[in-house]
Amino acid sequence: MNVRLDDSTAMSVSIEINGVVRTEAVEPRMLLVHFLRDRLGMTGTHIGCDTSQCGACTVWLDGEAIKSCSIFAVQADGHKVTTIEGLASGQKLHPMQEAFHEEHALQCGYCTPGFIMSSVSLLRHHPEPTDEDLRHGLEGNICRCTGYVNILKAVRRGAKAIAEADQDRGDLQ
């Protein structure tokens, strides 16, 4: 067994981020959110509370929404991470981004990337979410500006848009 007790040793990690494999040497204690922001300069993922309550740092790990402030980069080695930067296709916003824009679901916008990552992940489990699904599913994200009303409106709108896009895709095939 190869257990090295040397906490200063940098370890090599390869993480596929938004479809591109990034290989970096990191200390084991480096959090995924710091890896994204400080190493890769991907500052769309925000740090709000830093104690895993607020959800501003939400990204997908292998397609599931998680809080990147509560996972080490070494734990993501060999896995796929999707950040808010990976949602849009070129200049075309993701339907959920579009819906947040249309419904004015943000004021300062700090929590928005996390909300959008959580919302799209939620819809994969509940394509036709009830109000209970939405409120329960988004309780890991905190917004201090909007009072959540417009956020819920946006997610409902986004859900509809995503369902229609899926339907169109199905019709074409």
Next chain:
Amino acid sequence: MIPPPFSYHLATSVDDATQALGFGGEDAKYLAGGMSLIPVLKMRLSAPPLLVDIGALRDLSYVRVDGDVVRVGALTRHCDLMENRALREYLPILSDVAYEVGDAQVRAKPFNCTALSSPIVPERKMNGVVVVNCRARVSASRPLKLGREKSDRMRSNFSFWMAARKSWRVSTRWISQPGHSSVICSWINSASARLSSRCRSRRAAGGGGFAELMGRGD
């Protein structure tokens, strides 16, 4: 916030994990979901020299119905408990409680049977853990020495919370044996804030051990 430095070992098997933990001395810890441990490290309440990551042991993630016994692996995620059809049929209370734990992002991480293996359950993260007529088998790198005092304290913590939910039966037995320990109980609701504050004086936090739960439906 930046956690203190530590060495990291990615375990390839349960044996590898328990052996590796032995290398790290008394303060080495397991890392599964990290939803308890990582915030504790960030607040510098703990500084283990070694973390043994058991997150890749996928064969510890399962829900199996075997006759009248339901087995839940140590690394099963709360969201898997919520959505598991067999569990919904045989032990719906486990699915229902999983639904109330933490938030969606927390439920997507392995839960490491935190309430059993860790005396600190951060507020909000773990709203409830229910163990139904359950036996937990804990893998350990060294015999778990659970003296009467510690056993009684753990039991009183669990009982305290069970008593708080009057609709639930209060009955626990804590059995300590050399090499492994078992918790056998009817219902456990070890919850959030007060359990956390009662246990805060204890050194261990998160990453305590991992256990398979075996529950029998009523």
